[in-house]
Amino acid sequence: MEDLFNLFHGFAVIFSWYNLGMMAIGLILGVIVGVLPGLGGPNGVAILLPLTFTMNPTSAIVMLSCIYWGSLFAGAITSILFNIPGESHSVATTFDGYPLAQQGRAGEALTASFTGSFVGAFFSVVLITFLAPLVAKFALKFGPPEFFAVYFLSFASFIGTGRDPFKTMITLMIGFGLAQIGMDSVSGQLRLTFGSSELLRGIDFLIAVIGLFGLGEILLSMEEGLKFEGKEAKINVKVVWHTWKKLPQYWATLLRSSAIGAWMGITPGGATSASFMGYGIAKRFSKNSHKFGTGKLEGVLAPETAAHASGCAALLPMMALGIPGSATAAVLLGGLMIWGLQPGPLLFIEQKDFVWGLIASMYLSNIVGLIIVLTTVPLFAAILRIPFSIIAPVIVVVCAIGAYSVNNAMFNIWAMLVFGVIGYIFKKLDYPLAPLVLALVLGDRAEVAFRQAILGSQGAMSIFFSNMLVSGIMTFGLLMLFWPAITLGWSKIRGTEPPEGRKTD
Secondary structure, eight states: OHHHHHHHHHHHHHOSHHHHHHHHHHHHHHHHHHHSTTOOHHHHHHHHGGGGTTSOHHHHHHHHHHHHHHHHHHHHHHHHHTSOOSSGGGHHHHHHHHHHHHTTOHHHHHHHHHHHHHHHHHHHHHHHHHHHHHHHHHHTTOOHHHHHHHHHHHHHHHHHHSSOHHHHHHHHHHHHHHHTSEEOTTTOOEESOTTOGGGTTOOOHHHHHIIIIIIHHHHHHHHHTOOOOOOOOOOOHHHHHHHHHHGGGGHHHHHHHHHHHHHHHHTTTHHHHHHHHHHHHHHHHOTTGGGTTSSOTHHHHHHHHHHHHHHHHTHHHHHHHSOOSSHHHHHHHHHHHHTTOOOSTTHHHHOHHHHHHHHHHHHHHHHHHHHHHHHHHHHHHGGGGSOHHHHHHHHHHHHHHHHHTTTTOHHHHHHHHHHHHHHHHHHHTTOOSHHHHHHHHHHHHHHHHHHHHHHHTTTOGGGGGSSHHHHHHHHHHHHHHTHHHHHHHHHHHHTSOOOOOOOOO
């Protein structure tokens, strides 16, 4: 009951003209970001984060989260109409979405995808409403050993759920190395600055993500020379109502995909993994599995529902434990720290207006987002008629302005360019970027928790197995760390091929 009162208080906080305006602007920007293949949710949030520095934290997080929700909605537009995934999680949507568009059912496919996204998001937001406060209260019992164990579990989960554990470990190590640059927060000594005064404050995560995601994706898109040729889509009341009448027969798929997405969001599986898993399981349980890939409505519903559920659920560990469940959540986590907020259990006690205002905005923004995308698909699809040679330079300039505005230093632009090249190389070599961002954001905090725990135990590593709570988390983390080796060994014992891992976004 207390959670419901807090939620009503959150609606009271969010219902101001300013916050509602920021919500609408965020959703529209998010749809634009999602439609353009050169951007995407993490990229758009990273690039536009500097614009929120002058806002109050509640309005800023509402706008940024709405950019993410809008991009999740809009990723299906390019997948269905142009067979070009606007987001990595939208790849699975192309399997049946584009064939539906070729059959003249683009409006039906888009309506189904938007509705599935809304259902998945609603499922996760309800989960956050009732589960996040419980997780936060439980986390109040945490000390340095427990916090390090949770950080360790987060890092290990990326390794255990990634497609290539070695590539994930490499990007994590690079992120840890970058997190060490600057002043040691425990001893006050300088590390890896090489005499440069610009490196005294360390590598700003925002500069890194703007370069890695924004500029890196643009360089890759420019190389591929994107040309947009797609199908027309008409969505009206008749099409929407006709599609909605069909959806109740897919209730099991919607519920199953929502549960899959929520789980993959809370653990660092990511929206991409959730969408592929949702599609694969829907195909396995379908009576007409042989028709998947030829234009089946269920093949659009499943991945979009799972992806949006995962995107929303990723904010639960970010708020309750200070651990992001996705690349976008990692960017938002950095934003909270810039605004002077400390993510974790105390956030629910010290910043109730902020937390419950954000949760209330999730309910409202997904309703508004569904209405926006259903009514404006032709308008946003027309953006893709603009030559990419015009769009790309504009995005690069926006990236440069965002990087410079962090602390008004030219060094930031050069650093952004370096990270842009790194992001381009990583994408070409199929190295995941999310683990690098996670390590860059949490690496220093994990080190501080580890050192505090070791100092408290006078150097005894047994501190991390000193009670049921910390030993349980560490054991689960070790299981996730060695999970690829366990599955490989088990497959060799059975004489079968090892299962292909899941890719994190």
